[in-house]
Amino acid sequence: MMEILVIDGQGGGIGRSIIEAVKKEYPDIFIIAVGTNSAATQNMKKAGANAVATGENAIVYNAKNANLIVGPIGIVFGNSMYGEISPIMAQAISCSEAKKYLIPVSQCSGHVLGIEAKTIQEYIKEFIKLLK
Numbered sequence: 001m002m003e004i005l006v007i008d009g010q011g012g013g014i015g016r017s018i019i020e021a022v023k024k025e026y027p028d029i030f031i032i033a034v035g036t037n038s039a040a041t042q043n044m045k046k047a048g049a050n051a052v053a054t055g056e057n058a059i060v061y062n063a064k065n066a067n068l069i070v071g072p073i074g075i076v077f078g079n080s081m082y083g084e085i086s087p088i089m090a091q092a093i094s095c096s097e098a099k100k101y102l103i104p105v106s107q108c109s110g111h112v113l114g115i116e117a118k119t120i121q122e123y124i125k126e127f128i129k130l131l132k
Contacts, residue, residue: 005066005098006033006049007059007075009084012040014072014103014120019047021124026131032066034058036084059089063096070127073102073112101127 004022008015012035019031033049035041041054053062063069074080076094078087093100103123104115118126 001028001030003030003032003065003067005062005069006031006044007036007069007071007093008033008040008044009036009072009074009081010040012043014105015040015044016047017120017124018070018103018127019044019049021128022131023048025128029131032062034062036081036089056086056089060092063092063098066096066098068101069093069096069098070101071103072105074105076100076102101130103127 006015006018015033015035019033022029022031030051031049032051032053033041033044033047034053035044036055036059038054041052045052069075072081075085076090078085078090080090103120104112105120
């Protein structure tokens with residue numbers, strides 16, 4: 001069974017949208033949602049994640065075992081997302097053998113050149129198509 005790790009911080013809105021979209025198309029995919037704070041975790045739990053956890057150790061532990069990791073691009077930059085992503089979290093995600101799908105957001109200091117400007121919902125729809 002495929003296991004997807006969804007990581008988000010701040011309010012967890014992007015993670016929540018990802019989980020809702022995945023569950024709508026693929027209800028049997030096992031989703032672990034890890035928030036950098038409890039508000040983000042609770043938001044993703046409400047969206048239908050199969051398992052939830054919060055914090056640095058949860059990200060480090062679950063990044064090792066996931067088949068796929070998805071979240072805003074800031075999850076691979078230490079001290080991003082207003083300091084919610086520690087360098088240890090970013091390293092664990094970056095070093096994971098999992099396939100990574102990163103959603104560009106304007107609040108992040110890292111930008112990928114050549115990416116078209118789209119809404120978060122458009123990026124999530126693109127991610128859902130890639131799962132097929």
